[in-house]
Amino acid sequence: xxQGAVAAxxxxxxxxxxxxxxxxxxxxAGAARRxxxxxxxxxxxxxxxxxxxxxxxxxxAAVEHVRQELVEGLLAMPFDGSIEAEQYVARFSARWxxxxxxxITVVAEPDVRSGHxxxxxxxxxEVQVLKFVHHRFVLARPDLALHQRGQARLLGTLVEALWEWxxxxxxxxxxxxxxxxxxxxxEAELHPRTxxxxxxxxxxxxxxxxxxxxxxxxxxxxxALSGRSGALWTDAFVL
Numbered sequence: 001x002x003q004g005a006v007a008a009x010x011x012x013x014x015x016x017x018x019x020x021x022x023x024x025x026x027x028x029a030g031a032a033r034r035x036x037x038x039x040x041x042x043x044x045x046x047x048x049x050x051x052x053x054x055x056x057x058x059x060x061a062a063v064e065h066v067r068q069e070l071v072e073g074l075l076a077m078p079f080d081g082s083i084e085a086e087q088y089v090a091r092f093s094a095r096w097x098x099x100x101x102x103x104i105t106v107v108a109e110p111d112v113r114s115g116h117x118x119x120x121x122x123x124x125x126e127v128q129v130l131k132f133v134h135h136r137f138v139l140a141r142p143d144l145a146l147h148q149r150g151q152a153r154l155l156g157t158l159v160e161a162l163w164e165w166x167x168x169x170x171x172x173x174x175x176x177x178x179x180x181x182x183x184x185x186x187e188a189e190l191h192p193r194t195x196x197x198x199x200x201x202x203x204x205x206x207x208x209x210x211x212x213x214x215x216x217x218x219x220x221x222x223x224a225l226s227g228r229s230g231a232l233w234t235d236a237f238v239l
Contacts, residue, residue: 001070001075001133001137001138002075002137003071003075003076005137006070006071006075006133006137007067007071007075008035009035009036009038009039009136009137010039010063010066010067010071011035011067012034012035012036013035013036013039013040013063014060014063014064014067015036016036017036017040017060020036020037020040021040023037023040025044028040028041028044029041038132038136039063039129039132042128042129042132043056043059046059046125046128049113050113052111052113052114053111053114053121053124054125055121055125058121058122058124058125059125059128059129061122061125062122062125062126062128062129063129065126066126066129066130066133069092069095069096070130070133073092074088074089074092099123099126100119100123100127103119103120103122103123104117104118104119105117105118105119105120106118151215154218154219154222155210155218157222157226158210158218158221158222158225159206159207159210161222161225161226162179162206162209162210162225163202163203163206165225166179166183166202166205166206176209178209178212179205179206179209182204182205182206182208182209183201183202183205185205186200186201186202186204186205186208187201
């Protein structure tokens with residue numbers, strides 16, 4: 001998390017909240033890069049989806065609390081891997097965990113979009129703001145997206161390569177034993193009258209096989225299957 005980016009978003013909304021509330025949804029969507037507009041969209045979304053608990057005063061208080069604790073607190077101290085920095089993060093996490101646990105209540109007749117176990121309104125709004133910060137400033141980062149898209153493409157290519165191997169009748173006897181066993185297990189779990197039973201079993205087996213691989217094993221296996229690696233596969237656990 002970058003302190004400057006988070007601070008700019010939260011403080012811009014606090015400073016220009018009155019103006020942002022008066023902006024139409026279309027105009028707000030067109031100003032997506034303007035600091036404060038994203039969290040204003042969150043406020044409106046909460047009113048649309050969770051009107052049973054959404055409250056503007058509680059939302060504003062949550063933004064202020066997150067700003068103080070996160071922006072001026074945790075993010076103000078650069079994390080350098082030291083024991084002091086780790087202890088500071090641990091205290092931050094413990095403080096928030098205690099705050100949320102203490103705010104849990106049980107309701108006999110909850111709203112249809114809620115449940116019997118609830119957070120108090122103040123803490124509920126704080127959770128929404130924290131989730132917003134995590135999604136916008138962590139999950140939506142271009143560098144993380146680049147990494148995730150690369151992983152997705154690698155996994156997709158690996159699945160296709162294994163599928164082609166499974167469909168090759170001349171190579172059936174040389175399939176990895178683990179993959180062969182997974183196909184048999186998947187077939188046994190499907191009803192005999194299941195449409196395309198063999199195809200479904202093979203697909204399930206490949207997904208299970210790939211899911212058991214570490215990142216390094218997946219990369220190495222794709223390199224071997226695509227001919228980019230001249231070394232023999234030596235990981236007997238996978239095969």
